[in-house]
Amino acid sequence: MSEARLYRFTLAGLGLATLVLFCLSLMVGPAGIGFADSLAALVSERGDAVALVMQQIRLPRALLGLMIGITLGLSGAVLQGYLRNPLAEPALIGVSASASLGAVIAIYTGLSALFPLALPLSALAAAGVAVVIVQAMAGAQGSTLTLILAGVAVSSFAAAMTSLALNLSSNPFAALEIIFWMMGSLSDRSMTHVWLALPFMLAGWGALMMLGRALDALTLGGETAASLGIDMRRVQALAIFGTAASVGAATAVAGAIGFVGLVVPHLLRPLAGGRPSRLLPASALGGASVVLAADILVRVLAPGRDLKLGVLTATVGAPFFLWLVWRERRKAA
């Protein structure tokens, strides 16, 4: 079967790419450290400068790139499958905007200056509030339209509150910090961020990965899926909570990184034979590759200038999105 073989090659290729990019991400930085030295320093217990750079700067950065990439790719694939719409993306259900608002509140109130974890914790709390609202709105009927509308409403409100915080900010430095934070970045993160995000992401990935077959059945529409024994309310709850937990945690530690969750599943879908269950792992690996590659690029393109990861993904992603819309339009014509 050629389709199955193509899929196996795809998974193997993406897995290899992710591994290579993860190692490259560990290599790239202002401190020139050789390959062997850096790997040795990762496990070294000497505590010298090289070990410090590797263990406390580069390793968390590479790990977060990997985790956030998996999160965006996986949740994007699940939401596209659940909503049966190739233009769906993780930010759609309002979790990213709400997590951003939580972070902005922490910066605005000065809490984040008092203790560093205040920012991600506040972001996670806001994401939690958002998901409760969205799930309550979508309700027991499991209507996807209500879910989208509730997500749009929550996103708009969170964006408005964020603008209000900027508007009222008496401290220009706080306003600048808010703006830079919202651009999305992996620089200057620590292992604490990794440990904070990991449990939420693992729980979210677990929930999302359980949906493969249900999403396959949903290809034929909600009623046919239900007639195949799929519990649509359970599918909706898992999709919302899985996305909220993993994307909420990703946004909390890195800010908003756009377009990965939109573009990666779309690109990989033909290689997965159009089957959502096959797309999930492929898209998770693809997302990891893209985020790791983008995070290497920001360091290579503008060393010392702190080019933001979210800026790069949006710069590349938005034209791609246009092309996507153009192609859909041509198909519909």
Next chain:
Amino acid sequence: MTRLAVSHLSASLGKRQVLDDVSFGVGAGELVGLIGPNGAGKSTLLRSIMGLLRSKGEIRLDGVRAESLGSRGRARKVAYMAQRREVAWAMSVEALVALGRLPHLERLSPMRASDQAAVDRAMQLMDVTAYRQREATALSGGELARVLAARALAQDTPLLLADEPAAGLDPAHQIGLMQTFRTLADEGRSVLVSTHDLGLAARSCTRLILLDRGRLVADGMPEEVLTPETLRAVYGVNAYFGEAEGGMVVLPVGLSAPI
């Protein structure tokens, strides 16, 4: 035992009552046609039996209350072909037909040889084996209808509900589809199929159920249900009645009263 027993079923869409106290049964080996004008409640009836709509009344499958079976248990007993033919992603025909096996697969376990055999048989019955590698989104309307029928057959259930499965098929495949349903019934399964093609229903089904504005108005052999008087009263048409190749011919030919 009655395979499907519907008693005192009522359902509403919004504020409009679409089904009003409908009761009937379908036995093993029966191919029953569900007929009635637009808006008579045929699709609502099928969707209510599937538990896709909230309804009042009782539905029993092989004597067991349908709600007590659970969603997977019900999916092993009843397959459903929706009227709306929908395929969201460009997956292959074979992968699509294989979705019919989902209720039989344990979590994470792959397809077994018996599952593949059911998929192959379903594709063969619906004459779609030749397209097995093609993308389902690139098929014609009639081809897709047959692929979706194969999907339902692959589910391999004792009861099959089909909502206008013959619409959009060419004459040969319409007859072929009904013959396949006949074969399934002869194997001891039960099929309830809604259609607007009275002639096809009259020739293929052993029994017809006629709905009109949410009520069951006739239930019996085709020649009992399809009479000139009923067709005028319920459909508002005059029909030509005849006989050919040992079966009944019904052909609506004109309006009995201005609409």
